[in-house]
Amino acid sequence: MCRCRLILQYQPRREPMKATLTRREFLRTSAGMAGLVTLAACAAPVAAPQAGGAQPASEQKLLSFAWWTGGEGANRVFQAAIDRFEERYPEYEVNRITAPGGDEFTTKILTNYGAGTAPDAHGIQWGPVWAFAHKGILADLTPFAERDAGDLKLEEMWEAITGMLYYPAGSNTLVALPRETFGLYMRFYNKELLADAGIEAPDQDYDAGNWTWEVWRDKANAAARFSGDRRDIMGANQGTGLWDLATVFPSLGLTMLSEDQTHYNLDAEAMQAWLQMISDMVNQTRSIGKPEETKEFDWGSSGKLVIQHDASWSIPNKKETWANIDWDFVPPPKGEGGHSNVPGCDFHVVNGSDYADQEGGWTLIKFLNNPEEDLWWATNMYGPPFRKQNLETWIRQVNEDLPKNGWQYISDMTAAAKPWPNVPFFLELDTIHSNEIPQAVSGERTVEDVVTSIVSKVDKMIAEFK
Known part of the structure; x- marks a missing residue:
């Protein structure tokens, strides 16, 4: 689907692959930008x-x-x-x-x-x-x-x-x-890790109408395992880039942009609370890993990630890289706006x-x-x-x-899929968002401070966009 996003487990939605040789050379190298x-x-x-x-x-x-x-x-x-x-x-x-x-x-x-x-x-x-x-x-x-x-x-x-x-x-x-x-975005889960932790699989929560962001958080926190400060099992991963938030906004009953497309709704109370939850999972319970913990190690294919945020287009690769893992999937968790997805x-x-x-x-x-x-x-x-x-x-x-x-x-x-807003300033919006949102998740700055800064810059960019 990587789509310019922060994935805290550093497993990009579309993993970069090495460029292959074409059958006939076409593109020539262009200098700089x-x-x-x-x-x-x-x-x-x-x-x-x-x-x-x-x-x-x-x-x-x-x-x-x-x-x-x-x-x-x-x-x-x-x-x-x-x-x-x-x-x-x-x-x-x-x-x-x-x-x-x-x-x-x-x-x-x-x-x-x-x-x-x-x-x-x-x-x-x-x-x-x-x-x-x-x-x-x-x-x-x-x-x-x-x-x-x-x-x-x-x-x-x-x-x-x-x-x-x-x-x-x-x-x-x-x-x-x-x-x-x-x-579609999905939550892939390692059935063996959940069973070892004595935790019910998410499909039971979904079938009962109880698969919420809070239940997802609690399962991830409960399943994470450590030996002292060393992480043995990661509870979950979760991105906070624009593509990730495309399902989060509507699940919280929000739209990404205001109806007139002049305001970025990242400052909505429910969204700030969701971002704070992710920050707490990274910095307090540590059920989500920081980039330095995940950059060189694939927790999912190694059988050490309990619940993975990923999408349907990852399944062809999971057939190979997760071949020895007993896994399944459910829809993303819901909030006040219900379950949501994205036409991905x-x-x-x-x-x-x-x-x-x-x-x-x-x-x-x-x-x-x-x-x-x-x-x-x-x-x-x-x-x-x-x-x-x-x-x-x-x-x-x-x-x-x-x-x-x-x-x-x-x-x-x-x-449950909600279409994206067809706006021409998406690249600019993504640049502003991705430049600062990691600081909220890492705890380097408060969520409120980062959100206020991002929203003010995005709204200014929209007002001046031509």
Whole structure:
């Protein structure tokens, strides 16, 4: 899903992987941040698509496509997806470009836009997709989607997904298609560690309607184990970055931004209380580890983490790294606003530059989103499909391959998903938030002090944003 966030266990949502060699060199190195400077001054409308159709098979073209993944297991799925595309469209050979995720991927793509070497199509994360659209560097996909509506069938997708595909918010300008799967946040738990501690598994709390943030905290605190000052078992991990808080805000009955999108609601009383709870778990009960305790050691795959905050897209890798662990999952805990989740997909977009093969880029990302591929992605990535009619089939298939009690909760989680606000200043918001929020969690500064500082800076940034 790393998505520019603080994960106190330092297991990023999408673990960085080493860049692989592409079949044909495409991206060339750009100096420093020159591309970012160039793009910062760009505020044109979203680019219109170029005319023209796909190349005949006798004139095979090289189509460049960039993505990031959450590990080697997920990367193999992407490679297989591109193989399937090339089989279906032999007129194209895809130049496959991979890179670490998070800020590094976003910076690399922006730099290459500035240098005129961006790929024809590429993945892009929540937040940055609307920032890129605001800069005018993405192709307007509306004409393509209208032409190919019978194949694309956007109306079959969950509304929480399709609502994020347009920019500006509420307009009819399509700028992206969803990437991979619906994607959901989950709480993975080590059944053996809970049993050893004499603690009931979270599924019993969820079934009883009692799976709250307080119950999660109490289980994590009770399950943590120490030998003197040395940690033996970690109770839980929990991120406090924007992507993590996307499920926390609505679970507390809050929205991330005010209705007019001019105020950051991090200063709400319930949110500050939640942040204080996390800080206490880090610094007092120590059921959540500090970065220096977790940076070089994977507590989850080592069988020493009781309850893990992660997401459905981590499951392909867990099949390998947690193969010797008896694990399962439940939805995230609830607060006063009930259980919440996030439509945790990223996006695929087409380069809006004159040099890009926009028809080819559209052909590729449309293929990756057709109804048949939708179920294929969901089955291989263990995340819910984008199309509602594929959900029950998918649940049956993944449960046969990887039997887990948690699959029964997927319908609850998709129904609880709340879409992100389509705002162009997400990168700026994330930068301000991530620069200071670790200090509240570490105890270096008080939660109130950090929150007050972040909110004042965010609100000022929003007021001045153009």
